[in-house]
Amino acid sequence: MQNAKRDVIAAIATAPGRGGVGIVRISGANLSTFPFQISGINPIPRHAHFVKFLDDTGEIIDEGILLYFPGPHSFTGEDVIELQGHGGPIVLNMLLVRCLQLGARLAEPGEFTLRAYLNDKLDLAQAESVADLIDASSEQAVKSAMRSLTGEFSNQIEILVAGLIDLRMLVEATLDFPEEEIEFLQSAKAFDRLANICQQVSQVEQSAKQGSLLRDGISVVLIGQPNVGKSSLLNRLAGEEVAIVSAVAGTTRDTVRETIQINGVPIHIVDTAGLRDTEDEVELIGIQRTWRAIEQASLALLLVDAKHGVTSVEDTIIAKLPANLPLYTLHNKIDLECPEKLAGDIYVSAKLGTGIAELKSLLLSVAGWQTEMSSVFLARERHLNAIRLAKHHLECAIEVQANSLELLAEDLRLAQFALASISGGFSADDLLGEIFSRFCIGK
Ligand SMILES: Nc1nc2c(c(=O)[nH]1)N(C=O)[C@@H](CNc1ccc(C(=O)N[C@@H](CCC(=O)O)C(=O)O)cc1)CN2
Numbered sequence: 001m002q003n004a005k006r007d008v009i010a011a012i013a014t015a016p017g018r019g020g021v022g023i024v025r026i027s028g029a030n031l032s033t034f035p036f037q038i039s040g041i042n043p044i045p046r047h048a049h050f051v052k053f054l055d056d057t058g059e060i061i062d063e064g065i066l067l068y069f070p071g072p073h074s075f076t077g078e079d080v081i082e083l084q085g086h087g088g089p090i091v092l093n094m095l096l097v098r099c100l101q102l103g104a105r106l107a108e109p110g111e112f113t114l115r116a117y118l119n120d121k122l123d124l125a126q127a128e129s130v131a132d133l134i135d136a137s138s139e140q141a142v143k144s145a146m147r148s149l150t151g152e153f154s155n156q157i158e159i160l161v162a163g164l165i166d167l168r169m170l171v172e173a174t175l176d177f178p179e180e181e182i183e184f185l186q187s188a189k190a191f192d193r194l195a196n197i198c199q200q201v202s203q204v205e206q207s208a209k210q211g212s213l214l215r216d217g218i219s220v221v222l223i224g225q226p227n228v229g230k231s232s233l234l235n236r237l238a239g240e241e242v243a244i245v246s247a248v249a250g251t252t253r254d255t256v257r258e259t260i261q262i263n264g265v266p267i268h269i270v271d272t273a274g275l276r277d278t279e280d281e282v283e284l285i286g287i288q289r290t291w292r293a294i295e296q297a298s299l300a301l302l303l304v305d306a307k308h309g310v311t312s313v314e315d316t317i318i319a320k321l322p323a324n325l326p327l328y329t330l331h332n333k334i335d336l337e338c339p340e341k342l343a344g345d346i347y348v349s350a351k352l353g354t355g356i357a358e359l360k361s362l363l364l365s366v367a368g369w370q371t372e373m374s375s376v377f378l379a380r381e382r383h384l385n386a387i388r389l390a391k392h393h394l395e396c397a398i399e400v401q402a403n404s405l406e407l408l409a410e411d412l413r414l415a416q417f418a419l420a421s422i423s424g425g426f427s428a429d430d431l432l433g434e435i436f437s438r439f440c441i442g443k
């Protein structure tokens, strides 16, 4: 991908369907003749021109705004042209076809942003944040994606990488003078600096963790016997009637999924078929799906009828749950009968909404959300893994310290590479393919 010929690419940049205005975007190494061919004018760079877009016979396809950004001062770093026409799918498609006639090919998903990355307009973390900004599901997620897009996240990583490079130079220079090595490193405060970098990496890990929560959220599965109020609880949390509620036990047959936001953190809730012994073929399939949903969840809420509490039926369910799945017991229907409360359990009335605020804050705290953190970057699992790997190598480095300068040097090198992979210093083509192929077309 990285070595692909930088030919001319074009795509509809606006969302599919009808809209007020729609944009066709073109990028290529040299598009200087393109504007004239499509509009009959030679535009002033970066000026809005109201023009007629023409087909190959000179017939008008649409009228609109033409923008010409000669490279390198453009989004991709190449020549970029925007045709801002009327936002109908057919008319935009006609404009796109005209671009293809003029030598462009259809852009692949994320290819404009890939070019921006390859032309050093964005680093990899910034490019990823473009997609995360578009996909953001809450205002908080938008704000932290913007923090990554403006380079705040990358800058922090770059500072750490620079610190590591300094330290490596020091350690590697010392390797050549074995006699004085320890004094030399000590006088340069090498070990203090190492400890300091390690601590800063931990801090970045904390804000990246928060960011990945904002991006990916957590998945919560509601389980329990039939009729305990799982669907009612889902509806209460979602604020709408997404699942069918009825007094008939065994109403929910299939898993019902709904994502809600709590303080901007996406919580993916799965309502499941009630767990019981049954001969009903359809219900049995539903129960199998319940177990599958349990396997994928990050947290389970076991609903019980507050009147009965945890019975032997629940004990059997609990025994079958994955050992590492965090589990909370939630007593529902406390409007009918409220038992003495056990510490650690949750008490609600899905019907009246009692206890729901407490439940929401519990979900946030189990997810690890810290409201007081101010500088959250919208991070991905990839970033978190790189940070954790860097931290691991730094901890190894601290451990070996001066006992083996060769090992110390190697750990520092590995830590630096792990951190640098976040902004894409040495990224392989397949990683780029994986990242950019998930973008939408035209981005
Ligand atoms: N019409 C339109 N709106 C858009 C975009 C676009 O491509 N077209 N964007 C697309 O994602 C986003 C804005 N991002 C952009 C980023 C850089 C440049 C750009 O031309 N950069 C040049 C000039 C910088 C300057 O003048 O300060 C550069 O970096 O050299 C344009 C848009 C959102 N809105």
Ligand SMILES: Nc1nc2c(ncn2[C@@H]2O[C@H](COP(=O)(O)OP(=O)(O)OP(=O)(O)O)[C@@H](O)[C@H]2O)c(=O)[nH]1
Pocket: 225, 226, 227, 228, 229, 230, 231, 232, 233, 244, 245, 246, 247, 248, 249, 250, 251, 252, 253, 272, 273, 274, 275, 332, 333, 334, 335, 336, 348, 349, 350, 351, 352
């Ligand atoms: N009084 C009272 N009734 C409730 C409450 N929550 C649910 N119910 C009632 O309990 C019955 C079952 O509720 P559902 O939400 O369908 O229960 P479920 O656990 O999803 O049931 P299945 O789909 O059979 O697994 C319905 O009649 C609800 O109106 C509550 O907090 N208080």
